[in-house]
């Protein structure tokens with residue numbers, strides 16, 4: 152695989168609405184991001200993945216675009232966007248935008264045209280179908296946000312398809328003219344100097360027919376994935392997208408894909424594949440059940456988590472790279488997913504950071520992860536803003552859960568867990584805004600905030616900074632960025648351990664995933680202790696000895712071994 156400029160990149164995801172509000176309207180914005188570029192530069196990241204800032208009615212906070220050539224007023228102006236690209240570039244930071252082209256907003260002029268009449272020139276830019284004989288939706292597919300994936304349009308007496316919310320009608324990728332309009336838009340943005348794109352929900356652009364699938368829940372609907380995720384023929388469309396756009400620029404692309412088996416995932420990422428990287432969700436959704444009650448808690452253990460992490464590493468080994476992440480704007484906070492709430496502390500947060508950041512692949516740090524932000528717990532469902540959370544709430548009530556049980560589900564899985572305003576300080580509204588934020592804060596901002604982290608040399612922030620430095624500017628950078636990944640102790644219920652190896656040099660990461668002392672015995676001789684989340688410990692006794700050691704609760708060490 153040819154060397155790529157982004158191989159040693161560390162990428163930071165910003166959810167603009169929640170990052171920093173520069174004009175005190177309670178909503179994060181582009182100028183707010185410009186104000187924080189020096190903070191991000193201090194962390195040491197190379198690229199910013201910006202969740203969508205295009206013009207949008209904001210039903211799904213920007214993942215419903217009504218004008219691909221304009222910036223949402225609440226986020227700022229096109230000049231602000233151009234200034235962000237320029238100011239970031241001055242600091243050696245590239246901007247990746249979020250390309251949402253599986254669907255548009257129902258307020259896009261294309262859709263307004265399309266729904267006017269059956270013979271409108273733009274009709275075929277979307278997916279319209281006749282009702283079934285009984286007048287119902289054309290198929291029994293469930294939208295990812297709950298309920299039918301079809302909405303009836305009185306004016307032309309047909310249904311239109313929406314994989315997500317009804318305000319997000321699916322674009323019809325079978326229509327060549329539509330595709331050409333999308334490619335033209337992508338190139339227009341790339342000519343503004345973007346470093347690349349994260350490509351939203353791209354698994355769903357190819358539908359293989361419109362037939363009912365097997366019902367898999369009490370709502371009598373079926374999962375839309377069976378008929379419209381990674382379907383045969385999708386690669387032709389994605390390779391056309393790449394040929395018409397990405398391949399003509401020195402950029403990096405990462406696709407959000409519905410994860411399947413390794414071979415299928417390899418078809419999407421790599422030199423001769425449509426994308427450079429793919430987000431593979433097999434490790435972040437292990438706490439979800441299947442079917443329409445996907446939100447039901449699913450038990451998992453460390454061995455399963457390691458299996459999934461190792462599957463992902465195996466999939467993208469050698470000539471590809473994994474996009475590695477713990478969190479994003481759709482996921483609850485990783486601290487609450489992988490740790491018991493009572494065990495979230497400095498040691499366990501740093502343990503998760505090291506396990507994540509020292510894998511092979513391109514790390515994506517989600518805003519707030521670098522200071523240990525965690526899930527929120529609003530007592531009232533009306534305090535949640537996310538339309539998927541409200542869809543989930545309705546689904547769970549319909550499935551017979553009572554309100555208390557449903558709130559447990561919301562607290563565990565709502566996407567608003569990762570969308571509470573960024574916690575800059577213990578000042579009013581956590582320094583995010585001088586106005587009432589659009590979404591309530593996590594009350595723990597008094598203790599968990601950037602200012603506190605920057606004051607404490609042993610903070611989570613500086614631990615992430617150290618991990619980034621190891622990848623970017625250390626004697627071990629080559630091994631961490633490019634070295635082979637080899638799991639160890641796969642069947643151990645308490646420990647995560649893996650080797651990183653290149654040209655005979657070996658690093659060993661050993662992490663105690665539990666809040667108790669655990670023995671580690673491995674036939675490697677310790678040469679150097681590179682990093683630990685117990686700065687107070689003296690490791691000299693470990694040097695030149697075989698690794699036979701008792702790890703303290705959540706103790707994590709990175710060693711040079713032979």
Ligand code: TEU
Nearest residue numbers: 211214251295315351352480481539566
């Ligand atoms: O998410 C696509 C996707 O598959 C989501 O259904 C995700 O799995 C779900 O939100 C988890 O609860 C992308 C964006 O990341 C998401 O924010 C958007 O809502 C969605 O597409 C529609 O654009």
Ligand code: CA
Nearest residue numbers: 172174178180
């Ligand atoms: Ca604002």
